[in-house]
Amino acid sequence: MLHTFVAYVEDLPGVLTRVASLFRRLNININSLTVGRSERAGLSRLTLVCEASSEAGHRIRASLYKLENVVDVDDIAQAPSVTRELALIKVAASPTDRSQIFDLVEVYRARIVDLTSESLVIEMTGVESKIEGLIEVLREDEGRILEICRSGKMTMRRGHHTSGVLQALGAGDSEEAEEVAEDKAAVEPE
């Protein structure tokens, strides 16, 4: 099944390699991976989508947490969430057949963000199937599509909490969450 993980990781050189290397080691292919800054200083947020057995979620999440630079991991699984992907599509379009593209773009609620005499660039945000739909229609004209650039999925849980991990820890904000985590166990090493 398709697994979606959202993780907060320290914004340091090599952290992405560590995350990617974990999936390589588990022999799991990453379908999509997006990374960017988050609302938390010094932390990047990533959304990672991969295909793995239905029981693999627990182990992947636990293994991600074992990476020193990983701060929070949320296994979105089937939880209510919003997922979006951004696509930039460059298509060949002369002044005479532009209007046809304009119509399409309107139907798909996309935007034109660049226009030259021979081509234009469509920007589209949406769920994967919607983007696939637009691409499919554009492909009906052979040679129409010149370039496709897709961001991969970004996912956020629905509802009022900053991340599912904090919810799982039963706390409302990160400081409390850390306290909970510290209470949960453990020992100060010697």
Place this chain on the structure above:
Amino acid sequence: MGTKTNPSASNASDTNAHLTTPTRLTGSEILWATLVGEGVTDVFGYPGGAILPAYDALRKFPIHHVLVRHEQGAAHMADGYARASGKVGVCIATSGPGATNLVTGIATAMLDSIPIVCITGNVSSKVLGTDAFQEVDITGITLPVTKHNFLVSRAEDLAKALRLAFQIAQSGRPGPVLVDITKDAQQGTAIFDFEAAKPRPYRPHPMLRVEDAGLAQAAELIRNAKRPVILAGHGVSESGAMEQTRTLAERAQIPVALTLLGLGAFPASHELNMGMMGMHGEAWVNHAIQEADLLIACGMRFDDRVTGTTATYALKAKKIHIEVDPAEINKNVKVDVALVGDLREVLEQLLPRVAGRDGSAWLKTINSSKGEAAVRDIKNLPDSGHLYAAHVMHDLWRITGGNAIVVTDVGQHQMWEAQYFHHEHPRTLITSGGLGTMGFALPAAIGAKFACPEREVWVIAGDGGFQMTAAELSTIVQEKIKINIAIINNGYLGMVRQWQEFFYESNYEATPLVSPDFVKLADAHGIAGRAVRTRADVAEAVEEARSANGAYLLNFMVEKEDSVYPMIPAGSALHEMIRRPEKDPLIESPDDI
């Protein structure tokens, strides 16, 4: 670098002042001062260009450096030091080949969860990534075989990285951490403030879970079990849960089976100790697991060498898994109750809920299944003039009173040791279980001897594995340490030969092994030794080794084509064992206890 460069006492106390008063030091000095602050007294290493500034500063600090003959040895020594002492072992190497030579040792520590910190030098930060002489991306190379690693390119970041490395290495599930330090970071200066470099409080894995419901469920399963078995692993000694494990076993009258790395964590002589489980465990142990209705797994990870094929593993049993690493839960074997936390703490919470129970029927069943297997045991065979490895192990155990630290290599002798040398205490068997690293024994034993200089240390190695790291004999001599070496010499890569015999129609391809005369080899190093060819000579030779002043090597010329029994072929079910062949009439040797 001389090896006996212990600084004078006054020097040492000057240096220790740095630990309390922030002082400007070079990166090299910060390195050693931080290690001193972390309690390090011995490091194992090999100098080279990119780590030379660090070596240049070493004499100012109260740290003893052991010069190894190959960096793999340095990593194994740090590993052996950690396993014997429970403290963090430290090794140090230069960039490039020095660093890559550590990798086998690092992976060995990773697979067995051993806390070591590995220091490597690297080229200056200005030329990082330019393929400079002896430059290698060691943080990239070791990424999958370390718990974490650091590349430090500024002197001011060094103390913090090192202190965090020590915290990571020994917290949670322990493991190796590598700190790669560029040459300019060693040469630069920074204010060294040991206290300020203290890492953030240890952050336990957020998925640790020991809930009341789980404890209650576990207690309920124990109360209702008719045929329970405790599976005790390496986690018992790592977490210091020997007492708690024993209390659980005794109170609820539950027999205990041990993994290879668990040996010693539960006394071999204890009436509830069944012995080692798995591929070369005794038949009754594996049968008991297959027949059990409850398995209580304590600090073990259901490795394929203890489960055989998981498709048929302990199908009748409910399973309780007490484990510090959440990623191990349901990884190999699906469990019914997971108590994810430090084993000792979990058992302390669980024990008040466990009442005494009568386990006599089940124990009787297990005991009655022992008899038939025991009579086939090689140690009960009469002296036929042949020397069997089992004899050697049995006699070593008997003569040393089981009090020695035994460091084994990998292969047949390792399994015979596990079967015939009975360990009463944790940290008395040091062996590479997970990675199965040949060449481990000799260097790991050197590390163990530095951790426990007053203890009797025995290396037991095969003729194959011994040759992989035999150069460390020089290290023994240079350090003037007393280690006894038993080579179990059968002229083959024995375990591979055994697999060829069983599974490849005795096609002994590439397993017959020509070796040097090990006694002469020892002699060339200035180490005394002798060959032993009959069982009658074993006891005298062992005593001779023990009473010798320096290191001593015994070359046991054992039966060439002997095999380790019983054996579960890889991928077979736990009850599908290859049993010991029937041998000739049995007379118990008077030496046997």
